[in-house]
Amino acid sequence: MTGIEGNAARHRRPLRADAQRNEDRLLETAAAVFAREGSGASVKDIAREAGVGVGTLYRRFPSKELLVEAVYRQEVRRLCEAAPHLAATLPPVDALRTWMERFIDFMAAKSGMADALRVVLTDDSERLQTRTLLAEAIDHLLSSGEGRSAARPEVDAQDVLMALGGISLMAAGEDQRDLATRLIDLLLRGIVRS
Structure with a gap:
């Protein structure tokens, strides 16, 4: 089990199907609300x-900090799990673009939770592990499929991740999601083989 899954997840019993659906819906909704309204x-x-009722939320997440942490972990997990699926179902450039767009959405949700995440994620090693997992997802997309890779050979996944982080900061500062898409297109022009 990785640090992303957290200590609390190690001790949780599996949920009934309906309870799991409620939790998934809560986490998905919380990510959208945090992205829209902040922490x-x-x-x-x-x-x-x-x-769902507020009691259901508090039974699963007794504090707002635990909810924020769970949202963050689920969003990282979803983003990382999306890379192999996208690589298998879309042409390489489209898979990379789609993942990058999802990353920007993840960063918007993370930005909305920033104050709470500073309290929850105090371990530098966990932040570094998250960065490594995201870079691995990018690397998978950059090198997906025998002979299918559209990326230039010198492109480094960590560099792409840092560029995406910069794009998300600029777009959030301007509060313009369409700016992020235009900047992703520019980044892709630098990544993709001619």
């Missing part, structure tokens, strides 16, 4: 938007 978002509003 000041109301837990009651998250529960209501997810279609």
